[in-house]
Amino acid sequence: xxxxxxxxxxxxxxxxxxxxxxxxxxxxxxxxxxxxxxxxxxxxxxxxxxxxxxxxxxxxxxxxxxxxxxxxxxxxxxxxxxxxxxxxxxxxxxxxxxxxxxxxxxxxxxxxxxxxxxxxxxxxxxxxxxxxxxxxxxxx
Amino acid sequence: xxxxxxxxxxxxxxxxxxxxxxxxxxxxxxxxxxxxxxxxxxxxxxxxxxxxxxxxxxxxxxxxxxxxxxxxxxxxxxxxxxxxxxxxxxxxxxxxxxxxxxxxxxxxxxxxxxxxxxxxxxxxxxxxxxxxxxxxxxxxxxxxxxx
Numbered sequence: 001x002x003x004x005x006x007x008x009x010x011x012x013x014x015x016x017x018x019x020x021x022x023x024x025x026x027x028x029x030x031x032x033x034x035x036x037x038x039x040x041x042x043x044x045x046x047x048x049x050x051x052x053x054x055x056x057x058x059x060x061x062x063x064x065x066x067x068x069x070x071x072x073x074x075x076x077x078x079x080x081x082x083x084x085x086x087x088x089x090x091x092x093x094x095x096x097x098x099x100x101x102x103x104x105x106x107x108x109x110x111x112x113x114x115x116x117x118x119x120x121x122x123x124x125x126x127x128x129x130x131x132x133x134x135x136x137x138x139x140x
Numbered sequence: 141x142x143x144x145x146x147x148x149x150x151x152x153x154x155x156x157x158x159x160x161x162x163x164x165x166x167x168x169x170x171x172x173x174x175x176x177x178x179x180x181x182x183x184x185x186x187x188x189x190x191x192x193x194x195x196x197x198x199x200x201x202x203x204x205x206x207x208x209x210x211x212x213x214x215x216x217x218x219x220x221x222x223x224x225x226x227x228x229x230x231x232x233x234x235x236x237x238x239x240x241x242x243x244x245x246x247x248x249x250x251x252x253x254x255x256x257x258x259x260x261x262x263x264x265x266x267x268x269x270x271x272x273x274x275x276x277x278x279x280x281x282x283x284x285x286x287x
Contacts, residue, residue: 016162023165030172037177039204040199041245041273049265065254111255115209115248116189118257119276123191137258 003103042122044133059102064138065109069117086117089124097130105130108138177201182219184208189250191276203241205234209248213256224259231267240268247275 059090062074065086073082073092084092097103105125109118118135125133162272186208197204207227208216215222217230235242248257264272 019162020158020165023162023169026171027165027172030169030176034172034176036175039199039201039245039273040194040278041197041275042191042193042195043195043271043273046261046265046270046272048270049268064242109254109258111253111258113254114250115254115257116250116253118193118254119189119250119274122274123276123279126191126193135257135258135261 027135036053042119042126044122044135047134055104059100059104061093061096061103061105063105063107063121065107065113065117065121067110067113069113069120071117071121086120086124089121090128093125093128093130093134097128104132106136110138111140161234181206181208184216184247185210186247186249187211187251188247188275188277192279194276194278197243197245197273198242199243203238203243205231205242205244207244207246207248207260207262208229209246209252211249211251213252215260224256224263225257227263228262228266231264231269235267235269242269243271243273244269245273245275 058076060076062072062076064072064074066072069086070083071086073089074080074082075096083133093105107118107121107125122133122135163241187195210216215224215227217227222230231242231244246257246260248260259273
């Protein structure tokens with residue numbers, strides 16, 4: 001009789017020994033699948049549609065991006081064209097901007113040039129603190 | 141006799157307490173569950189350009205629209221292959237739905253010809269979304285050299 005009674009009495013508690021294992025398994029799953037995706041990039045404000053602003057030539061720094069990544073710098077009205085690599089643009093901008101505070105950077109990119117060459121130029125300008133930047137496609 | 145008494149005193153439990161292990165695990169688990177964001181979009185064939193002036197965006201995730209431009213010039217918006225002329229109407233609709241808060245992020249491959257990006261910018265101007273972001277990866281080497 002005593003033996004039968006003992007058999008009918010299972011443990012009244014839920015086994016908790018494997019709880020940590022289950023939790024860690026789930027934890028590892030979420031650790032592995034988590035991707036902390038960051039939103040980042042270079043901001044720019046495009047001009048509104050049909051908004052054309054006349055700018056005096058002397059306030060414009062023309063930067064022409066060629067398909068090979070060389071940037072041609074033309075200062076305002078002067079007809080001189082100076083080919084530079086994009087890494088020099090930051091110092092050129094600082095130098096020109098200290099002379100003329102109303103300066104606008106006009107970046108004209110060749111249609112066949114790689115997008116990253118334009119980004120290199122934009123990067124250098126933004127790193128130098130330029131705010132007035134115009135992006136255009138070079139008209140051939 | 142004295143030796144035996146000392147020995148008994150130093151007999152602390154030799155096991156690490158494991159009763160709170162499950163609690164700690166669940167705490168970490170809940171943290172990762174809450175912070176996990178499953179990728180909504182398919183991965184695309186695009187390698188992004190690098191820039192040292194890369195900034196973090198503060199816009200909430202729901203106001204950000206990814207526009208993917210693959211190496212061959214194909215444009216993908218919300219996993220839909222979109223022809224160039226269709227970009228403006230689609231973006232404009234999303235822009236109005238978001239109460240003019242939408243910010244397009246151009247996730248374009250670094251070797252895409254510029255004419256594609258130029259047409260895309262024209263489309264975005266037409267859609268009225270003038271605040272755009274060119275997605276870039278932070279250029280580490282240059283940033284260190286500058287300091």
